[in-house]
Each structure stands twice: as C-alpha cells, then as structure tokens.
Amino acid sequence: xxxxxxxPGRFLxxxxxxxxxxxxxxxxxxxxxxxxxxxAFVAALGGMGARVGDVCRALGLAFDEGAVxxxxxxxxxxxxxxxxxxxxAARVVSLERKASRRFGAAxxxxxxxxxxAAGRPHARVSLTTIMPAPGPAVQAPA
Amino acid sequence: xSAWELGAVPAGAMALWCEALGDDNAIHVDPxxxxxxxxxxxxxxxxxxxxxxxxxxxxxxxxxxxxxxxxAALLGNVLAGDGVLAxxxxxxxxxxxxxxxxxxxxxxxxxxxxxxxxxDDGEGFRSQRL
Numbered sequence: 102x103x104x105x106x107x108x109p110g111r112f113l114x115x116x117x118x119x120x121x122x123x124x125x126x127x128x129x130x131x132x133x134x135x136x137x138x139x140x141a142f143v144a145a146l147g148g149m150g151a152r153v154g155d156v157c158r159a160l161g162l163a164f165d166e167g168a169v170x171x172x173x174x175x176x177x178x179x180x181x182x183x184x185x186x187x188x189x190a191a192r193v194v195s196l197e198r199k200a201s202r203r204f205g206a207a208x209x210x211x212x213x214x215x216x217x218a219a220g221r222p223h224a225r226v227s228l229t230t231i232m233p234a235p236g237p238a239v240q241a242p243a
Numbered sequence: 244x245s246a247w248e249l250g251a252v253p254a255g256a257m258a259l260w261c262e263a264l265g266d267d268n269a270i271h272v273d274p275x276x277x278x279x280x281x282x283x284x285x286x287x288x289x290x291x292x293x294x295x296x297x298x299x300x301x302x303x304x305x306x307x308x309x310x311x312x313x314x315a316a317l318l319g320n321v322l323a324g325d326g327v328l329a330x331x332x333x334x335x336x337x338x339x340x341x342x343x344x345x346x347x348x349x350x351x352x353x354x355x356x357x358x359x360x361x362x363d364d365g366e367g368f369r370s371q372r373l
Contacts, residue, residue, distance in 0.1 A: 126256070143291060
C-alpha cells in the first residue's frame with residue numbers, strides 16, 4: 102500500500118461546528134476553547150485530502166455496498182481547540198481480506214492520520230473500515 | 244460505574260456528521276439505501292457519533308480529566324430512533340466503556356484513558372511518551 106498516496110488536507114474546526122456537533126449528540130457544553138474530543142476523529146477523516154469513500158473506491162473496494170467502521174485508536178498529544186486550522190496527513194496502513202459472518206468475506210482497510218496545528222501533532226488516529234469483499238468468499242485463517 | 248443515556252438517536256443529525264466527516268456513505272442519510280444494503284428501514288448512525296456518546300459519558304463523569312487515548316471496537320450498528328445507554332467502569336484513570344442499544348445489545352466497546360489536566364507543558368501539550 103506504500104504506492105497509494107493520500108494527499109494532505111486541512112480541517113477548520115470552528116466554534117460553530119463544535120456547537121452543532123455537541124447539540125447533535127447531547128454533549129456537555131464547551132469549556133473555554135476546548136473542542137469535543139471526538140473532533141480528533143472528525144478532523145482526521147474530514148480533513149484528509151480525499152474522502153474516505155473515494156480512497157476506498159480508488160483501491161477497488163466496495164465502499165458503496167455497506168462500509169462500516171470496525172476499529173479505531175486515537176492518541177491525543179494535546180486537546181483540539183475551536184477556531185483552529187488543522188493539517189491532516191493520512192496514509193494507508195494496511196488492507197486485509199478476512200472472513201466475515203455478515204458478508205462472507207470482507208476487506209479491512211486501515212488508515213493512519215496525524216492531526217497537527219502549527220507543526221505540532223495534536224492527535225494520531227488509526228481507523229479500520231470494513232466492507233464486503235467483491236467475488237467469492239475466502240476461508241478464514243485457522 | 245458511570246452512565247449516560249440518549250432516548251432516541253436523531254436521524255436529522257446524521258447529515259451534519261457526514262458533512263463534517265466527508266463521508267458520502269448513503270446508509271447514513273437515505274433509509275432506502277440502508278434497507279437495500281440489509282440494515283433495515285432506518286438510517287445508520289455514523290460510528291464516530293456512537294463514539295461521541297461514550298466520550299460524553301467520560302466528560303460528564305470526570306470533568307477534571309483529559310482524554311489521552313481511545314481504543315475502540317465497533318461491534319454493531321445504531322439506527323435512527325434507537326435509544327442508547329453508555330456505561331463504563333473505572334480503574335483509576337482508565338474507563339472500560341460500552342454502548343448498548345436496548346434491550347442489551349452491545350454495539351461499541353472502548354478503553355478510554357484519561358490524565359490530569361495539569362500534566363502538560365503549559366501550552367496544552369503533554370510530554371512525549373517514550
């Protein structure tokens with residue numbers, strides 16, 4: 102997957118967006134300038150230089166057949182703040198085909214992203230998207 | 244033990260999340276697309292929104308703490324209109340949390356580690372962990 106490059110991108114985390122996201126999920130009100138911690142994930146995915154669906158499609162994966170989020174890990178170096186622009190660097194970490202109870206076989210795409218401001222990382226995010234694999238089911242490894 | 248509850252997941256909020264996430268997966272905004280793909284006749288809540296519910300619980304339970312890492316496994320789906328319960332057990336600074344759709348369907352499990360708010364370098368950055 103080293104040959105597949107995702108362009109860098111940028112995410113503007115406005116106070117208005119933080120307010121709207123908090124209202125939408127019944128979150129507590131913001132303290133000072135600190136954004137909801139889920140914005141590490143939102144900024145990583147929303148700010149990378151290509152939409153996740155387009156990355157999957159470019160890799161020949163069946164994103165439109167019912168992709169779901171499988172796993173994620175977020176490590177915070179600092180809280181994200183509102184009215185801040187973040188640079189997002191993203192790369193494909195792995196692509197694996199595995200047996201799936203739901204799909205018969207599924208492709209697991211793991212992306213790694215770093216969310217930074219002023220050259221300093223604020224969050225490192227790894228997420229795995231799972232999609233049905235096109236073609237015949239594969240046997241699960243023992 | 245901590246808990247946080249939402250009586251009904253709003254369908255209307257999913258479009259906002261999709262826009263912020265750059266996620267054009269139709270299962271989040273089009274009930275017909277969700278049904279055609281086997282999710283049933285209601286839209287599917289984006290996974291990060293479900294994660295936000297767990298983070299709400301942690302923020303309300305420990306407002307003096309800062310979240311430093313999350314490891315999460317998404318095991319099932321939350322659909323528009325579902326009621327959800329976030330619950331967590333604490334071992335010092337670590338919360339083992341799960342999100343449940345009634346009656347007792349665990350759809351998300353996460354380990355969320357927190358830290359004191361006075362442990363950074365004065366500019367909001369924590370010391371680099373080696």
